[in-house]
């Protein structure tokens with residue numbers, strides 16, 4: 124393969140010993156004209172005696188002969204001018220020079236965040252960092268790395284810089300970070316209670332409360348994470364029905380039962396009744412349960428994030444009853460957040476089992492499985508479910524207070540209003556900046572969907588990542604472009620969010636028009 128660099132982001136200056144993500148846009152020509160054009164090239168980046176990167180590009184977006192390549196590299200430890208040499212290694216001719224450019228290396232950046240990041244990448248790297256560890260930008264902006272404090276809709280990093288956050292504890296902190304009434308309820312519990320072997324009165328209070336809120340729920344079981352109770356639900360359904368197969372629609376957690384290679388769990392697209400009926404027909408007599416996210420499941424990086432489809436949910440219920448399979452609603456995301464507080468309440472549908480988590484504990488670890496006495500008692504003692512912390516009382520205290528707030532103040536009403544205004548505001552800004560994009564999803568979980576040129580596979584990831592970079596640089600944090608408003612997001616936060624989007628979309632439009640996206644990108648592509 125031979126190549127010609129069209130654009131890159133090795134520009135100007137950067138600090139010593141600093142991680143950056145290289146972006147290279149190049150034209151490639153295979154040695155053998157018949158070979159695949161999507162092959163990932165092997166590259167080497169050198170500066171004098173330092174080899175700064177060598178290997179396959181981490182990401183490779185190909186459109187015809189053009190590729191956009193990214194890889195991480197680290198600047199040399201010494202300050203001063205260097206000459207960077209980029210070479211193509213994967214070639215009959217050995218290393219072929221692609222690019223030679225001057226760079227000024229300045230004093231290293233030191234901060235608590237940077238030190239923590241070095242240690243984390245060495246010892247504990249499994250977390251979401253929207254900048255994926257890249258902290259320095261030639262623009263002078265910093266990316267958030269570690270959270271030191273969080274309050275309402277903001278968190279503060281190790282250097283006390285504030286960020287407006289739309290991830291909010293993966294949606295668990297629906298009332299906002301450090302909500303004072305929740306904090307007080309937990310503080311009271313901490314001073315009086317502790318984990319015990321016997322159950323506590325507060326667990327039964329919470330059970331009664333939940334059963335009174337969810338029609339058809341007569342019994343409850345608690346866990347710490349959503350995955351605990353989706354797994355318990357699956358175990359119950361298998362034991363109850365004596366059948367092995369689970370049909371699932373949406374994301375239900377990390378446990379092994381729904382691994383992509385697990386033969387006894389088959390995915391389907393929620394909303395697609397034809398597909399569900401076909402699966403029932405194909406696996407006649409084997410289906411123990413259908414578990415699904417009744418609304419707001421995420422289809423991909425630009426959605427869809429569909430609303431609940433009442434006809435589909437009713438028909439899915441009928442199919443389950445006809446086939447003697449259980450219907451499990453995974454309301455871990457929608458619980459206490461959807462209209463009327465849950466999809467089942469909003470649409471008056473009674474699933475056999477209901478999974479709750481996230482907003483239930485307002486940021487404290489608790490999940491719940493609710494269902495009928497008929498199902499619970501049939502499997503009790505037959506399935507194993509005895510985690511040490513299932514009866515931990517402080518999370519029960521948080522959940523009781525959270526439910527009290529939900530029932531008296533109905534915070535979802537305000538959140539839906541806020542989310543609608545946010546979506547309308549961003550759509551108006553897209554129109555103003557002549558950007559072909561629209562907010563997709565629901566006011567509680569949304570993402571910007573761009574219209575892409577059909578012949579350019581790289582355009583979507585480039586503009587999506589560029590927007591995320593612009594938002595982060597201005598102090599707005601989402602999850603791979605998704606925004607999840609909470610009850611703590613105020614009118615001032617809405618104004619600030621729209622201001623940040625205004626500036627970011629303007630920068631996006633300009634970079635797209637001037638074809639400088641690749642030159643300015645610093646973060647890994649959102650694919």
Ligand SMILES: Cc1ncc(COP(=O)(O)O)c(C=O)c1O
Nearest residue numbers: 348349350374375376453455456
């Ligand atoms: C709908 C749904 N189900 C299950 C889970 C898993 O919950 P957890 O991460 O608390 O185990 C999630 C988490 O995002 C979820 O959104």
